Amino acid sequence: MPAPLDFDPIEEAGRQWQERWDERFVAPMKAVTSVMRVQQIWLAEMNEALAPHGLTFARYEALMLLCFARKGALPLGKIGSRLQVHPTSVTNVIDGLESDGLARRVAHPSDRRTTLAEITANGRRVAKAATADLHAINFATEPLSEAELTALTTVLRKVRAAAGDFSETTGAAAAADNP
Amino acid sequence: MPAPLDFDPIEEAGRQWQERWDERFVAPMKAVTSVMRVQQIWLAEMNEALAPHGLTFARYEALMLLCFARKGALPLGKIGSRLQVHPTSVTNVIDGLESDGLARRVAHPSDRRTTLAEITANGRRVAKAATADLHAINFATEPLSEAELTALTTVLRKVRAAAGDFSETTGAAAAADNP
DNA sequence: GAAGATTGATGAATCAATCTTT
DNA sequence: AAAGATTGATTCATCAATCTTC
Numbered sequence: 001m002p003a004p005l006d007f008d009p010i011e012e013a014g015r016q017w018q019e020r021w022d023e024r025f026v027a028p029m030k031a032v033t034s035v036m037r038v039q040q041i042w043l044a045e046m047n048e049a050l051a052p053h054g055l056t057f058a059r060y061e062a063l064m065l066l067c068f069a070r071k072g073a074l075p076l077g078k079i080g081s082r083l084q085v086h087p088t089s090v091t092n093v094i095d096g097l098e099s100d101g102l103a104r105r106v107a108h109p110s111d112r113r114t115t116l117a118e119i120t121a122n123g124r125r126v127a128k129a130a131t132a133d134l135h136a137i138n139f140a141t142e143p144l145s146e147a148e149l150t151a152l153t154t155v156l157r158k159v160r161a162a163a164g165d166f167s168e169t170t171g172a173a174a175a176a177d178n179p
Numbered sequence: 180m181p182a183p184l185d186f187d188p189i190e191e192a193g194r195q196w197q198e199r200w201d202e203r204f205v206a207p208m209k210a211v212t213s214v215m216r217v218q219q220i221w222l223a224e225m226n227e228a229l230a231p232h233g234l235t236f237a238r239y240e241a242l243m244l245l246c247f248a249r250k251g252a253l254p255l256g257k258i259g260s261r262l263q264v265h266p267t268s269v270t271n272v273i274d275g276l277e278s279d280g281l282a283r284r285v286a287h288p289s290d291r292r293t294t295l296a297e298i299t300a301n302g303r304r305v306a307k308a309a310t311a312d313l314h315a316i317n318f319a320t321e322p323l324s325e326a327e328l329t330a331l332t333t334v335l336r337k338v339r340a341a342a343g344d345f346s347e348t349t350g351a352a353a354a355a356d357n358p
Numbered sequence: 359g360a361a362g363a364t365t366g367a368t369g370a371a372t373c374a375a376t377c378t379t380t
Numbered sequence: 381a382a383a384g385a386t387t388g389a390t391t392c393a394t395c396a397a398t399c400t401t402c
Binding site: 265267268293 | 369370371372378
C-alpha cells in the first residue's frame, strides 16, 4: 500500500473535472470512483480476516449460502444467480471449498445435468468461526454508523434494482432454497 | 449474467442474518455486500463503454491522470499513490497504454531510478473520446440523483480517510503534478 | 435445441524476489 | 541501506467453446 497523500485524490479529480468539463459530471465521477475505492478497501480487509480460515470473500459468500440452505445443499446454477456471478466462477469457488473439505459435490436426485454443492460438517464449523471474525471487525465498516450503513444500502439498492438483479415485486416471500 | 431473481438477495441474506445472529451485524453485512455488487455492476458497464477505445477502467484512470498532469507526464510511483494500487499494477497499466500508443515511458531528467509515463497526442484524443462516452452514460450511475451521488461520496469519504488514503489536513492546496 | 456445468485461454491485481540507482 | 521499477508466480473473474443431459 502506497503512502498516504496530503489531499483527497477524489476531491482533486473532481476539481479537475469541473475545470475541464461540465459540473454535472462531477458528482457521478466522484461517486463511481468512491465506490471503486471503498470496495477495494473493504474487500482487502475482509480477505485478511478470512485468510486464516482458508477463505476468500467469494468463497465465504458461497459457504454461507450453503449454510442457510434448508438441506445444506444447492445447485451450482442457483448459487450463481444468488451471488450474481458467472457459472465459471461458481465452479472455481466450489472447487476451492471442496479441496478444503468445506463442501462437496453431490448428484442431483432427478436431473442428472445438475450438480449440487453440499456443505460439510467442517464447512459449518469454519463458516461459524469465519463469521465470528467478520463480526468482530464489523465487516470492516468502521467508522460508519448504523444509520450511514442503512442509508448506503438503501441508495445502492436502487442501482441493483435498475441493473436487473431482482424484480421488485411484493414483500418477497422467503426464497426457495431447494430445487 | 444470470436471470433476475424474484426477491432481493441482500434483503434475504439480512433476514437470515438477523435470525441466526444479532441484529447489529445486519446493517454492516448488507452495506458491504451492496458495495461489492454495485462496484461489479458499475465497473462492467464502464468497461463496456470503454472497450471500443481499447481501454479498461484502470487504464482510463491512469490516462486521465496523465492528461491532467502539467507536463502530461508523471513518475510511475506517483501514479500508484494517486490510484492507490501497487507498483506492479502501474507497470501493467502503463504497459497496456504504451502498447496502444496512448502513453510512452521517458527517462526522468535527474533521477535515473525513476521512469516517467507521458501521454501521447493520440492518448489525448482517446482520453477525450472515452470521457465523452462515459459522460453520455453518466458514469453508469443512472438511476441515482445528484443528491444521492453526493451523499454517497460523502459517506464513503469517511471510509477512505479512515483507511489512510489521505491525511485530512487543510483546504488541500492543488496537488503537485510534477516531481 | 436448450439447460447445466466444465475446460482452456485471457485480462487484472497482488505478492515475493530481483535489479539498478541513490 | 533505501527508493523505484520490473519480473515471475499465484489468485480471481470473465469469455468462448465443449460436453452431457433434458
